[in-house]
Structure formats: structure tokens, C-alpha cells
Amino acid sequence: MEWETVIGLEIHTQLATRSKIFSGAATAYGAEPNTQACAVDLGLPGVLPVLNQEAVRMAVIFGMAIEAHIAPYSVFARKNYFYPDLPKGYQISQMDHPIVGVGHLDIDIDGVTKRIGVTRAHLEEDAGKSLHEDFHGLTGIDLNRAGTPLLEIVSEPDMRSAKEAVAYMRKLHELVRYLGICDGNMQEGSFRCDANVSVRPKGQAAFGTRAEIKNINSFKFVEKAINHEVERQIALIESGGKVVQETRLYDSVKDETRSMRSKEEANDYRYFPDPDLLPVIIDEAFKAQIKAELPELPEAKKQRFKADYQLDEENIAILTSSRPLADYFEAVYKKSGCEAKLCANWITGDLSAALNKAGLEINESPINDERLSGLLARISDNTISGKIAKQVFEHLWQSTANADDIIAEQGLTQISDTGAIVAIIDKIIADNPSQVEQYRSGKDKMFAFFVGQVMKAMQGKANPAEVNKMLKEKL
């Protein structure tokens, strides 16, 4: 039998607010355990949550970017369950009235655009972490993460393969970073995915029974976890078994999913509106303001880059993959006055390679747009050759000096002075009579030998175009 896979994703996006969703404690990652947890995060008696406006703003930005319905009235609810890293014994989330309603995101599958529905996106607080190692059989609780704002983005079951799921997840990942509402750091858990997976005989309208795979924290694992789960379900059904509705955990080490709890064991969360918080009211004026501030979205940027800079597809894809990189490119293009292609090649080439090697992001680059522009301008006006430029680039990376200072200090200026070049050429012709003979007798390949000799004698600083021209004349 031919099977069809049906996938829906729930993605937890950590919002990049400075403070927590209901308290003033910092959200920065990696602090000493429990140093970023205030009385509210610890769930001490009598303390009350106060909603962080910035989290609301970010949720609305997201909603607008996916052309979703923004709820004029949304409500926080308590989701009740006991766990040691959940200090209040309930998580403040949204249930019946989420802030973002139905929207959509378009993905690209082998050149074909497919629209994936977004059911809803709601605000909620993250829990803390239970630490099971290092405590001699006891469990440690770190509440630094407790209260960190999350936007849970729930898709429709519109994806039909792991590949589509990954494409959707990547698209969403790119979008939230573009919007500046999430740092996208998957190792730190800023972007986490639960996948609802089911299979059905091809052509059947009804959905099969789904399993939910929890907490998958990389694109690679999403693909593997889904493929594995699909195989498991098909094998199960084909051998006469039945898929049960349950929550499964993906083990990336063993590359398998295993059951966490069945539907029967699932908690009754007893959601009810949180009486400590007022409903969130969003009016037209607020939406208009957000709309005006909305940055250019990835798709629009790609189209514009194509039209404005005439770059090839690959360069456009790389440059528009993140807003900081696109901004960097545009700044260099503007400041250097160079051709777009030169700017793009240097940024996607040498600079990206160096950043990758050092493990840095574009906004952490030791060479800012200003200094790279200085370098490219000197290539463009023939002060230095492309080869020398690579040397200057090295210096730019190591020091804080600008390109002009490095070129002057190290005497790297390209020599276009015909007198100096002529003198060298004459000497080389005189010193290498047999090679001259060979060239003149038709061995064209020897031309490169002379170019090389001249460049070597001039320490690479000669203008290659001038050298070519004059060598041809002399020979």
C-alpha cells in the first residue's frame, strides 16, 4: 500500500525580550543557576505577574508578518500541572483566546511554492530546568529560564514529508530572526519543535492517529525523527497493529522515538483564565504602528536584491538569509561605491569563510562594513590587486587599522608607473633569452612565465593589466 505522511509542527520560539514575560528578571542565557530568578519567577507567595509589553509587541509583529488575524482580545490562562521546575504549579499560557489567529507561511519545495497554514500562535512562559546530573541522586532545579517568554506557533497538518517540515521550520526560523523577535539559537533552546506525525493510505481523507514527538532541537533531528516515526507507524500498521495517540521522545543518540505517555496518562491541565492578569486588548492604532515598523520580509528582500543588484541566485540566497548580513552588504555597497558583484563576492567569499572559521556572526565581525568598504574601494580603483587585497584583508582581520593605512604602511600600492615596469621588463627579457626565443617561436604559454617573473620582481605590486599590455609590446 502507498502511504501518505501528515505532519503538523508546534514551534516554541523564545522571544528576544530583555526581561521575562511576567517579571523584571533578565532573560540572558548561561548565567549561574538561579541568579536570574526573582520572587515572581520563584513563585513565592503573594507575588503577582505583570505582563511584559515587549512580548506582546513581538507576538503582534509575528502575526502581521504571516498575515494572521491579530486578536483584539486575548486572554492568559493557567495550565495546571505539578513539576519541580514549574514553580507556581501552573504555567501561564493562552488557551481559548490566543493573541495570533489563523495565518500562513509559504515554503519552497523543489522550486514549487507551497502554502502552510498557521493555526495560531500564543504567548506563554517557559518553565525552569531540572538538572539530574551532579547531585548525587538528587535533582537540582535551575529557575533562570522560568518565565522566559515563548511564542508557540502551531501549524495546520499541511506538511506531507519530513522535507516539507524542515523547509517550513527553516522558513520560520529565518522569519523570526528577520523580525528580530528571536535569536534562533537552537543549541540554547531558543527555537524548539514538537512534531505531530501520522500516516494514512494515499487518497484517504481522514487523518490517521497521530503521535507527538517532543522537543526536537535541530533541523537534522526533525527530519530524522519524523522519518523514523513514519517508518515505525507504517511498519506497525502493516503488521496488523494500531497507532495509539501518545507523546514520544526522540533520542538523537539512538535515532529512535520512544513512548513518554499515552493519551490516557495525559494530564488534565484544567485550564482557566488567570485572574491575576487582565485580558490583552489590541486596538487598530497599535496594529497600525506595528505595521509601520515592520521590517522588510525575506521574500520581499530577495525580489528587491534581484532587481536592484543583479546578483546571481546563490549570492542573493546567502545575502538575504539573515537581516544583519543583508544590511552589511547594503552598507558596503553604499559606502564603497563598488559594483554589487564585487561586494557580494567578498562578503559571501572571504569574509564568510573567515567568520565561519572563527565561529562568528556577521554582527560580531572584526571587520565592520566601513573597513571592508575601504578595502573594496582600493580594489575598484586599482590601487591594489585582488591578490594584494587578500593580504590586506588578513591585516584588517587582525588589527583595527583601515585598509588605506595598511596599504601605505606596508607599501602595497600597485605600481602602474610605466617607467618602473618597463625597466623590469627589459631586464627580464635580457636575462631570459631562451624563453624569449621559445615565445617568439609560437609557444604562447611562455607569456605567463614573463608575467610571473615581472610580478615576482615587483613583489606583486605591479598593475597586472599594465604588465600584460607592456609585455606584449616588448615581446
Next chain:
Amino acid sequence: MHNKTLAELNLGLQAKKFSSVELTQFFLNRIDKHIQLNAYITVTPELALAQAKAADQRLAKGTSDLLTGIPIAQKDIFCTHGVVTTCGSKMLANFTAPYNATVVEKFNQSGAVMLGKLNMDEFAMGSSNETSYYGAVKNPWDINTVPGGSSGGSAAAVSARLAACATGTDTGGSIRQPAALCGITGLKPTYGRVSRYGMIAYASSLDQGGPMTRSAEDAAIMLQTMAGFDEKDSTSVNLPVPDYRADLNKSLVGLKIGLPKEFFGEGLNEDVAKTLALAIDEYRKLGAEIVDISMPNLKLAIPAYYVIAPAECSANLSRFDGVRYGYRCESPVDLTDLYTRSRGEGFGKEVKRRILMGTYALSTGYYDAYYLKAQKIRRLISEDFKTALASVDVIMGPVTPSTAFGIGEKMDDPIAMYLSDIYTIAINLAGVPAMSIPAGFVAGMPVGLQLIGDYFSEDRLLNIAHQYQQVTDWHNFIPTGFE
């Protein structure tokens, strides 16, 4: 000194007739002397005397407030930085908050002296103060009877003059009912008027802190300090706080008083009814017009309350899990054991009963029938109040069906206990302000008259109460043995 009003104490302190240290020591001595009432869970003499000394310096500098140097006491539901806050429970016997409740902070700012923390029903769940882990409080008018609850310690302390005034909290009548049973003045402000930050939550949408005093004028002075918007409490209301004493002396001529027939029917003790009739007569003499009204949904208040309040409390009390603070059972074997025994041993019977009721009401399959239905009733009740208060200035009625009942009398009958709040609960569901003022005695036990006003009309209620207290003496009676 213990019979002086807050205004008189302030004048005495200003005129250096006595110092705050003297006044504080005087009250500390009274607390010691009447320890058998069990009004306090924690007395803080050292802190009180240090605060009194600071208050005396402030008085000398002339930068004092109306409450500077005046010894007050806090219901043990308000978190106090550095002083244990038990909420009447074994669960929090060892809990000291690293912060002050906003209300506590405001009294500290005003320079008031805190004598200690007052006894209360466990987590404010009770109508007799008998659910306290720290033992029942006795009613100063008859030590064999209850003082009411949950702010029983506050009412007993003010009635017996063991503090110049006290804070209370009211979720279903917890300020007004004990005020009535102990013969003092209690005010439950409009929901949102007083910050709930640092006030341990029972039912968040109903809880409201307020003053428990000997007179309406004292209540006005206390509320002045307590009221106001607090950015730490999203449900506090950002409206200006009026001068609560400005209109105390306004004439009541033309005042329209509504008497809901539902308040005076079956279940109300006849002698209490007679006493209230006399009180209403006083208002008639003051120029008020009495109108009979009907509020048909009042009868639904108790069932609605006993769904909503337990539902909220079932979540509010989840944080007491033995993990981070508070009571933890001995040698838990695993997580479930830690939870079940810590909560099983840390909470008393009534608290557990309400958590169970609330958990049930919120469960899948029951939510619509209980919680949503109760919320609908709540809206109906609010409408009843809005309609009534559009045609009258104030609604009057009983606070309790009878005077104080005997200690132990209703402990085995939770329904009978719940019914003792039958006249107060609807007010919390609607969120309007209400007062209890002393209106006479039945067989030597105090009777309270309830005044209910429109949203944010505390100033009007205080005026109506104060005018009555100008022509009556009930609020000045002192229980025997505490003169």
C-alpha cells in the same frame, strides 16, 4: 490610651503627650496580658520598638504622617520582609518573605509601627478562625464564641484594643463578618482599590485587603494609606484616591437606602433583624429615605462562590509543593511522595476540601457545568448590584445571620459554616465596596449592619457610616475585661 481613635492618637503624639515608644510598649503589654485570645500568631516587640523610636524621631522633625508612631497589626496573610508570614498554615510556619506586601510597604512609609502578625483561618479559608494551624481565636465579647473569620485575629485584636487598628482581607466576607461578630468597623474596598501584591492569594478575583478599625473615621484614615494603584498588581485600578475624610460630615438628608427583600427573609435571626430595623430607623431620622428593593440572583451567590473561589485557590495553592520553601515532609522517597506528603501534612482539612472542590470544578467534563456556569451567575449578580445601585445610593442589610456562634459549633458542618457568609459573598462576586459597622447587641453580643455602595464609592460609604456613628454609641462599647 487604648480607647483613643487614630486621630486622637495622632494628636497626642504630635503634642508629645506620649511618645510612640510609650504607646507601643503600652500595646505590647496589653497583647501579653490578653494572650489567651490568641489574636496574634507572631508578636514583634523588638521591631515594633525600633519602628516606634524611628517614628518618634520623625515626629520630632515634623515630617510625620497621620499614622506615624501608631501601633497597628497586620493580618498574617501580608508578606513582611524579615518577619515570618504563615497565612495561618503549618505549610508556611517557617516562611519569611524577602519582600514586603505593597500594603505593608505603605504603612512602613507612613511610619506606622507594626506590633505583629494576626491570626487567621488557614489561607483565609474559614468563617470562624478555627481552621488556623495556630489555634482558634476567641471572641473578646465571649471567649467561648468565635470571632468570625477569616480575619478573626484582626477583629479580636481591634475589639480588645490589642492594636490601634488592623489590616484584614475579604474574599467572601472575611473583613465584614468578623468585624460584625466582634463589634468593630470593617471595610472591604472595591476590587482593585487596594494592591494585592504580597498578599497571599486565596481567590485572586475576589481577594481584597481593607481596614479593620473601631470607627468609620479610623477606617478612612487607614484606607487613605492602603488604597492606590500599584504597578505590581495588574488588577489594581489606576484611579485617583480621594481624600476619604473630606466628606465624612456630609449630611445624609435625601440619602436613598435600598433594603433587598432577599436579605431579610428566612434564615435571619429575629433579634438580629429587630436590631437592624432600629439601625435603619436611625438613618431615617438622619433624613434618609428607605426603599424596598429586590435582587433576585443573590440566592445564587453561595453556590457560585463555592465554585469560583475553590477553583482559583486550587491553582493558587499549587505553589506550596515542598520544593522551594515552606513545609517539606520527612525523607520523601520520590517526587510523588514529596508532593503528596508535603501537601497532605502541610495543609489543614478545610484547605484540602477547597482544593479538591476547585480541582473537580475545573476538570475536563465539569468545567462548563461548574466554572463557566458560576461565572455566568457572577455576571448576573453584578448586574443585580448595578441595577439596584442605579436607583439607590446605598444598600443595607445584615452582615451575618446571627451573632457569634460557639467555638466548635459548626466545624463538623461545612455547609452551615458556608451559610454564615450568605450576606457577604455576593458583594465580592460583584466587586463593589461594603462595610460592616456596629449596630447594637443581642444578648450581649455585637450585631453588624452592612452598607454596600457602588464601585469606588468608599468615600460615600465612610460618610454614611460616620454619620451613624455620630448619633450612636455602639462602636464605642468595649468588651468586659478589656476596658
